[in-house]
Amino acid sequence: MDIVLLVKAAVMGIVEGLTEFLPISSTGHLILAGSLLHFTGEAAKTFDIAIQSGAIFAVILVYWQRVRETFAGLGSEPRAQRFALNVAIGFLPAAVLGVLFNKAIKAHLFTPQVVAATFIIGAFVILWAERRTARAVRVQTVDEMTPVDALKVGLAQCLALVPGTSRSGATIIGGMLFGLSRKAATDFSFFLAIPTLIGAGIYSLYKERALLSAADVPLFVVGLVLSFLSAWLCVRWLLRYIATHDFVPFAWYRIVFGLIVLATWWTGAVVWAE
Numbered sequence: 001m002d003i004v005l006l007v008k009a010a011v012m013g014i015v016e017g018l019t020e021f022l023p024i025s026s027t028g029h030l031i032l033a034g035s036l037l038h039f040t041g042e043a044a045k046t047f048d049i050a051i052q053s054g055a056i057f058a059v060i061l062v063y064w065q066r067v068r069e070t071f072a073g074l075g076s077e078p079r080a081q082r083f084a085l086n087v088a089i090g091f092l093p094a095a096v097l098g099v100l101f102n103k104a105i106k107a108h109l110f111t112p113q114v115v116a117a118t119f120i121i122g123a124f125v126i127l128w129a130e131r132r133t134a135r136a137v138r139v140q141t142v143d144e145m146t147p148v149d150a151l152k153v154g155l156a157q158c159l160a161l162v163p164g165t166s167r168s169g170a171t172i173i174g175g176m177l178f179g180l181s182r183k184a185a186t187d188f189s190f191f192l193a194i195p196t197l198i199g200a201g202i203y204s205l206y207k208e209r210a211l212l213s214a215a216d217v218p219l220f221v222v223g224l225v226l227s228f229l230s231a232w233l234c235v236r237w238l239l240r241y242i243a244t245h246d247f248v249p250f251a252w253y254r255i256v257f258g259l260i261v262l263a264t265w266w267t268g269a270v271v272w273a274e
Helices: 003-019 026-037 042-050 052-062 064-073 078-108 112-130 147-161 167-177 182-207 214-241 248-267
Strands: none
Touching: 003 026, 003 042, 003 052, 003 214, 026 042, 026 112, 042 052, 042 182, 042 214, 052 064, 052 182, 052 214, 064 078, 078 147, 078 182, 112 167, 112 248, 147 167, 147 182, 167 182, 182 214
C-alpha cells in the first residue's frame, strides 16, 4: 500500500471526525481537503462517505447508555418506543431524497465553489437564528419531542444534501428555530446522525462497489479509526461547549473560510481539483 495514500486517508479521517458534528460541514471540509491533497474522484467520494461511520461509532460510545436503554425498551417501554419512532421519522426525509438525487448531487454539487458559497449562506442563517430574541423554547429534552417536531428536524436535515450546508448545522439550528432547546436540538442531531450516516455509508459502498478492491481496505481502516478517535474528542468537547456558549463563532469561521476558498479559486492561488 502506498504510504502517501495512507497519510492522505489519515488526514481525511481526522478532518471528518473533527467536523462531522460541528455546524461547519464535514462534507465541505472533506471536499476542500481532498482538493488540496489531490484525493479526488468517485472512489474518493465513496471513501469520504464511508468513513463517516467511524464518527458515528464515537456518538454511539458517548451516548451508549441511552442507545442501550432504547434498544432494550423497544418491546415494552413507551419512552423508548416514542424516542425510536421520532428518530425514524427524522431519518426518512433525507434518506428518501438522498437515494433519489444522490447521483446528481455528487455529479454537480461536490465542488469547492459550491461548498464555499453554502458555507457563507449557512453562516448568515446561523447568525440570524442566534439573534432571534423572540424564540420560545417549547422542548427542553429529546423525550419531550413529538413526531411533528422530529419531522420538522428531518426536513431541515434535507438541506444538508447540498455540500457545505452542514448536517449538524441544519438539524441543530433548525431544531432551535422549531422550539427545541440548544441541548435538545444538539442531542437529537447526534442521535439522528446514527441511522443517517451509517445508512449513507452502506448505500454508497454498495452503489460504488465496482470502484473498490481489497487493496483499498487499509485506507478505509485508517480513515475509520482516525475518524472515530477525533470525533469522540470533538463530541465530548461540543457537549460541554453548548452548555455556556452559542454557535456564533462557527458562523464567523464559515464566512472567513468560505471567502478564503472563493478568493484563492478566483485568483488561481490554489488549484482546487474537482
